[in-house]
Amino acid sequence: MTAGFLIASAFLASAVEFVEALTIVLAAGVSRGWRSALAGLGAATLALTVIVAALGPALTRIPISALRLVVGALLLAFGLQWLRKAILRASGFKALHDEEAIFAQELAEARAAGKEERAGLDWYGFTLAFKGVLLEGLEVAFIVITFGSAQGRIDLAALGAGAALVLVAVVGVAVRAPLARVPENTMKFAVGTMLTTFGIFWSTEGAGAHWPGSDAALPAIVAFVLLLSFGAVTLLRRRRLSFSAA
Amino acid sequence: MRRLAQFGHFWWDFVVGDDWRAAAGIALAIGITAAIAAEGIAAWWFMPVAVAAVLWLSLRRAADNEYTRP
Numbered sequence: 001m002t003a004g005f006l007i008a009s010a011f012l013a014s015a016v017e018f019v020e021a022l023t024i025v026l027a028a029g030v031s032r033g034w035r036s037a038l039a040g041l042g043a044a045t046l047a048l049t050v051i052v053a054a055l056g057p058a059l060t061r062i063p064i065s066a067l068r069l070v071v072g073a074l075l076l077a078f079g080l081q082w083l084r085k086a087i088l089r090a091s092g093f094k095a096l097h098d099e100e101a102i103f104a105q106e107l108a109e110a111r112a113a114g115k116e117e118r119a120g121l122d123w124y125g126f127t128l129a130f131k132g133v134l135l136e137g138l139e140v141a142f143i144v145i146t147f148g149s150a151q152g153r154i155d156l157a158a159l160g161a162g163a164a165l166v167l168v169a170v171v172g173v174a175v176r177a178p179l180a181r182v183p184e185n186t187m188k189f190a191v192g193t194m195l196t197t198f199g200i201f202w203s204t205e206g207a208g209a210h211w212p213g214s215d216a217a218l219p220a221i222v223a224f225v226l227l228l229s230f231g232a233v234t235l236l237r238r239r240r241l242s243f244s245a246a
Numbered sequence: 247m248r249r250l251a252q253f254g255h256f257w258w259d260f261v262v263g264d265d266w267r268a269a270a271g272i273a274l275a276i277g278i279t280a281a282i283a284a285e286g287i288a289a290w291w292f293m294p295v296a297v298a299a300v301l302w303l304s305l306r307r308a309a310d311n312e313y314t315r316p
Contacts, residue, residue: 074261076272081263084304093309200293207280209289221294228298236309243313
């Protein structure tokens with residue numbers, strides 16, 4: 001059960017971030033040339049690989065209870081950020097993520113930027129793709145490392161992230177357009193739920209408390225987080241209606 | 247110095263996000279859970295309750311800000 005959760009969480013979190021990274025790389029490629037955009041993508045992928053390779057083994061040296069406390073706190077911080085955004089979008093307080101609008105904006109900014117060449121590359125296109133992939137990928141790298149290390153299965157988390165990368169890359173190359181039809185908010189909701197669930201579980205264990213039934217408590221925590229989230233969406237929708245009526 | 251500030255700002259934004267009060271609430275909740283557990287009392291129930299409270303207060307703040315923004 002936890003192995004499935006682990007792979008699914010890493011897959012969904014990675015897919016959301018890779019879709020956003022694809023939009024930026026597409027904008028850089030279309031407006032500034034593919035050579036610079038792909039060089040930026042390659043350099044960022046290399047930087048992310050170095051970060052994962054350096055942090056992954058370092059984390060395994062930390063005692064497990066301390067690791068679970070830190071990982072639990074980090075997952076809760078990430079999970080609540082994802083859930084918060086997803087709930088605010090689902091209840092209408094925030095606009096839904098629109099990849100086509102973001103693509104159009106990035107494209108306009110990239111076309112308006114001046115031409116500067118460094119190392120034979122269009123520097124704007126390179127840095128746009130590099131920064132986009134690095135920043136979107138960093139969250140994925142942290143989720144893979146923290147999630148995987150607390151379970152002792154970084155390989156499974158990396159498998160989920162790798163599958164998402166391949167899927168988004170294949171679909172991106174096939175359609176050569178921003179993936180606007182991906183149900184991003186639903187995916188963010190699912191990932192936020194999983195990260196928050198494991199964050200609650202591990203931060204509690206790391207703080208020295210123990211769950212009744214140990215791992216068997218996880219489905220109950222998932223149900224609790226889901227109930228909490230749907231309840232929050234319902235209450236916020238009512239709140240928005242009351243604001244609108246006032 | 248500017249780069250150091252940018253680096254610090256990036257990590258703050260990355261880990262803490264839009265609502266520092268939520269992150270502080272989670273840190274406080276972990277501390278209280280540890281304190282209850284150290285007394286030998288069952289403490290597993292505290293984090294879910296704290297997360298529910300922190301999330302709801304954070305959402306309410308964000309929702310109210312949307313409507314009070316000039």
